Amino acid sequence: MHSFGYRANALLTYALTILALMCTIASLSDNFNFPSPSAEIQVLNFNWFQKQPDGNDEVSFTMNITADLQSLFTWNTKQLFIFVAAEYETPQNSLNQVSLWDAIIPAKEHAKFWFQIANKYRFTDQGSNLRGKEFNLTLHWHVMPKTGKMLADKLVMSGFRLPEEYR
Amino acid sequence: MGWIGDTVDSVKSIQIRQLLTQAVSLGMIVTSALIIWKALMCITGSESPVVVVLSGSMEPGFKRGDILFLHMSKDPIRTGEIVVFNVDGREIPIVHRVIKVHERQDTGEVDVLTKGDNNYGDDRLLYAQGQLWLQRHHIMGRAVGFLPYVGWVTIIMTEKPIIKYILIGALGLLVITSKD
Numbered sequence: 001m002h003s004f005g006y007r008a009n010a011l012l013t014y015a016l017t018i019l020a021l022m023c024t025i026a027s028l029s030d031n032f033n034f035p036s037p038s039a040e041i042q043v044l045n046f047n048w049f050q051k052q053p054d055g056n057d058e059v060s061f062t063m064n065i066t067a068d069l070q071s072l073f074t075w076n077t078k079q080l081f082i083f084v085a086a087e088y089e090t091p092q093n094s095l096n097q098v099s100l101w102d103a104i105i106p107a108k109e110h111a112k113f114w115f116q117i118a119n120k121y122r123f124t125d126q127g128s129n130l131r132g133k134e135f136n137l138t139l140h141w142h143v144m145p146k147t148g149k150m151l152a153d154k155l156v157m158s159g160f161r162l163p164e165e166y167r
Numbered sequence: 168m169g170w171i172g173d174t175v176d177s178v179k180s181i182q183i184r185q186l187l188t189q190a191v192s193l194g195m196i197v198t199s200a201l202i203i204w205k206a207l208m209c210i211t212g213s214e215s216p217v218v219v220v221l222s223g224s225m226e227p228g229f230k231r232g233d234i235l236f237l238h239m240s241k242d243p244i245r246t247g248e249i250v251v252f253n254v255d256g257r258e259i260p261i262v263h264r265v266i267k268v269h270e271r272q273d274t275g276e277v278d279v280l281t282k283g284d285n286n287y288g289d290d291r292l293l294y295a296q297g298q299l300w301l302q303r304h305h306i307m308g309r310a311v312g313f314l315p316y317v318g319w320v321t322i323i324m325t326e327k328p329i330i331k332y333i334l335i336g337a338l339g340l341l342v343i344t345s346k347d
Contacts, residue, residue: 004170005341023314079228081284083266085246092272097246099266104227104284121289126269126278140247144228149312152247 026076027148033074039067039139039155041084047118049130049167057130059123059162063137065101065115072143073108080105081142086123087156088135098123100137132164177344193342213239213308218251219318220262224283225249232319235262237308244268244277244303249310252281255295260307263290269300277303 042064049059065084072080083102090096100119105111136158143151207216216237220229229235237251244250246268251260266289267280278300282289291299324331 003173009341027312081228081247081264083247090272093269094272094275095268095270097268099246102266102284106227121266142247142249145313147314150249150310154247 023147027145030074030076030143030145030149030151033071035069035071037067037069037072037141037153037155039065039069039157041065041137041139041157043137043160044116046163046167049163049165051128051166052124055128057125057128059130060119061123062116062118063101065117065139066113067139068112069105069141070108070111072141073111076145076148078144078146079107080111081144083140085138085140086135086160087138088133090125090127090129090133092127092129096125130162131166133162135160135162174340174344189342211236211238211308213237213251215251215260215307218260218262219321221259221322222283224285225262225264226285228284229262229313230315232316232322234314234318235310236312236314238311239306239308243270244279244306244309250279250281251307251310252301252305253307254293254298254301254305257293257295261290261293262310279306 044062044064047060047062050057052058063084067082069080069082081102081104084100086096086098086100088096099121100123101117102120103115105113136156137160138154138156140152140154145151204216208214210216218235218237220231220233220235223231235249235251244265246265248265249262250265251262253260261281263281263283263286265279266282267278269278271277279302280289280291280300294301324334
C-alpha cells in the first residue's frame, strides 16, 4: 500500500492536478480584465493603383496607425498579435477581408505606438471592383495567453474610399 | 532493493481471478480514455480536438511542443483566426493564421489564404500545386485554447519509440503488480 511506487504516483498526480488547476485559474482570471483599447488609422497616400495582368485590381497605400492597446495586457498575456485588414463588399463577394499589415507586440511597454507604413501584404481584389470602392479598415487583435483561452477583438474604422481612376 | 523482490513475489502470486480483475480494470482505463476522446470530438465538432504544434512557423506565439485545443463551429471563417487545415497530398495538418477571406455572395463559399506568423510569405507554396485558396472543407478546426509544453510527451514518444515501449511496459507492470 505505502510502497515507493504508490507514493511517487500519488505525488505526481497531486502535482499535475494543482498545475492544471492553476492554469485554469490563470486563464479564468482574464475575464476580470475589462480593456479599453483605442486606435486610429488614416490613409495618407495612394502609392499606386492598377489592374494586374490577371485581371485583379491591386492597390498600395500608406497609412498612419496610432493605437493604445496597453489595457489588453494581463499577467497571463504572452503577446499580442495585431493586424489591419481592409473589409469591403463586391457584387460577387458578400465579404472580402484582406490583411494589409501585422505586428507582434511582446510586452505592455510596446503596446502604445504610432506607425507610418505602406501595406505589407498585397491588397488584391478577386476581380476588378476596387475603383471608387468604399472600405473599412479594421484593427484586429489576438491576445495570445501564456496558458488557456485565446481572446480576439477588433476596432472598425469606416469611411475610406479608393480612387476613381487607376494611377 | 526490497521493492524489486516484492514485485517479483507479487507477479508469482497472481491467480486467475486476480488476473481477470486486472484485465478488466485495464480495459476500463483504455475504454474511458477512448470515451473521453470521442466525447471531445462530439463537443468540439472537430475530428482531432487537440493538436500538437510540430513546427516553429507560428513562433513566438506557438512553439514546438505546445498543445492547441480546436473547435469547429458553423461560424464563418474570418481573418486573424488560427486554423488547422489539411492540404491535399500532405499527411500532417498545418496550424496557421488566416490573412485573407473572400466570401461568395450567392453560395456563401469561402476562399481563404493563410500564413504562419513567423514565415516571410503566405502559404501558397505549401498548398497543392496550382492551388491559390483554401476552401471550407480543408479546414479541420480553429484554435481556441493553448497549453504550453505538454505536447513534448507525444513528440518524444513518436520520435523515440523506445521510450514509449519502456513507458508502456512499466505501466503494465505496475497494473499487474498492484494489489488492489
